[in-house]
Amino acid sequence: MMEVRLMSYGALTDITGSGVLEFSIPQSVISAAELMSLLIERYPALEGKTFRIALNERFVTGEFEVGSGDHVALMPPFSGG
Amino acid sequence: MEMEPDFLDRYQRQLSLREVGLDGQRALRAARVMVVGLGGLGCPVVQYLAAAGVGNFVLVDADRVSLSNLQRQILFTQTDIGRFKVEVGKGWIQKQNAQIKVSVHTEMLSAENATAYLALADIVVDCTDNFAARYLINDACAFANKPWVYGSIAKFEGQVAVFNALMKYAKVENQDIMASQTSDDSFIRSLNYRDIFPNPPGQGEIQNCAEAGVLGALAGIVGSFQAMEVLKWILGLDGQLVNQMLTYSAMNQSIVKFRLDNNSD
Numbered sequence: 001m002m003e004v005r006l007m008s009y010g011a012l013t014d015i016t017g018s019g020v021l022e023f024s025i026p027q028s029v030i031s032a033a034e035l036m037s038l039l040i041e042r043y044p045a046l047e048g049k050t051f052r053i054a055l056n057e058r059f060v061t062g063e064f065e066v067g068s069g070d071h072v073a074l075m076p077p078f079s080g081g
Numbered sequence: 082m083e084m085e086p087d088f089l090d091r092y093q094r095q096l097s098l099r100e101v102g103l104d105g106q107r108a109l110r111a112a113r114v115m116v117v118g119l120g121g122l123g124c125p126v127v128q129y130l131a132a133a134g135v136g137n138f139v140l141v142d143a144d145r146v147s148l149s150n151l152q153r154q155i156l157f158t159q160t161d162i163g164r165f166k167v168e169v170g171k172g173w174i175q176k177q178n179a180q181i182k183v184s185v186h187t188e189m190l191s192a193e194n195a196t197a198y199l200a201l202a203d204i205v206v207d208c209t210d211n212f213a214a215r216y217l218i219n220d221a222c223a224f225a226n227k228p229w230v231y232g233s234i235a236k237f238e239g240q241v242a243v244f245n246a247l248m249k250y251a252k253v254e255n256q257d258i259m260a261s262q263t264s265d266d267s268f269i270r271s272l273n274y275r276d277i278f279p280n281p282p283g284q285g286e287i288q289n290c291a292e293a294g295v296l297g298a299l300a301g302i303v304g305s306f307q308a309m310e311v312l313k314w315i316l317g318l319d320g321q322l323v324n325q326m327l328t329y330s331a332m333n334q335s336i337v338k339f340r341l342d343n344n345s346d
Contacts, residue, residue, distance in 0.1 A: 078233035
């Protein structure tokens with residue numbers, strides 16, 4: 001059992017409704033693909049949106065794993081100036 | 082360019098910083114800074130850089146001042162409504178310091194004019210409000226080997242980064258380290274906007290300030306971060322926001338710096 005806490009930024013927060021997202025997960029570690037599935041399941045409008053994932057304040061792509069205590073952030077591009 | 086006769090008095094508060102001093106002040110005076118977009122971000126960028134003694138500006142913006150600008154674009158006043166922003170900006174700069182040189186361009190940055198304008202500047206500040214302009218700045222700076230300081234805002238949050246800056250590259254204990262730009266060791270360019278977001282989002286996916294709304298103080302904060310990064314770059318100071326993106330949240334007053342690695346793609 002693991003609590004995963006994610007921060008969402010910018011326009012993504014319009015979809016998630018909050019800048020802090022919390023998930024309870026039965027496993028102790030989840031893969032990138034599993035994380036994305038969880039997110040899309042709870043927030044279908046995230047599908048196809050442009051954003052990067054940061055794990056422990058580092059942008060990541062491809063395969064990675066999220067475990068207890070990790071910081072995950074969902075970062076879209078910003079437009080305003 | 083000669084320093085103004087009263088410069089010791091004018092810049093006393095920063096001349097006394099070891100990181101600035103006379104050499105730094107001369108570097109600021111010689112620097113050529115291009116500001117693209119004279120809106121919420123561009124106003125504080127221009128004002129702080131001019132006050133600090135940056136000697137040459139290239140201002141690019143096709144817009145005229147409107148009433149709805151005044152809520153956050155604090156360089157402008159009611160009497161400026163209808164005037165080109167870059168013309169008002171030039172007037173403000175030269176009122177602040179008549180020795181500063183300003184070239185103004187009342188057209189949007191485009192693929193046709195970007196190369197010519199970039200040739201007039203050492204560093205570019207992106208204060209635009211749309212992805213087309215931002216990707217154009219990114220690609221034109223990559224082509225011209227010029228650094229640029231990115232800034233953008235979304236409701237109560239902001240992003241800031243320094244892209245395409247020339248950095249000393251060294252290997253220390255098996256770690257790749259970006260050091261300051263003062264050594265004659267090997268140099269490489271820091272990562273750029275496309276290393277974070279390779280392609281623009283879909284049309285209408287991300288709202289700009291006109292659509293999403295913004296409080297003026299946020300533009301002031303993020304623009305001030307950009308001005309500080311420009312000053313650090315001109316002065317060759319450590320700690321520039323290269324290969325990372327600062328994200329500021331006004332709601333909880335937090336700053337997170339997200340690292341970007343060469344191998345993250």
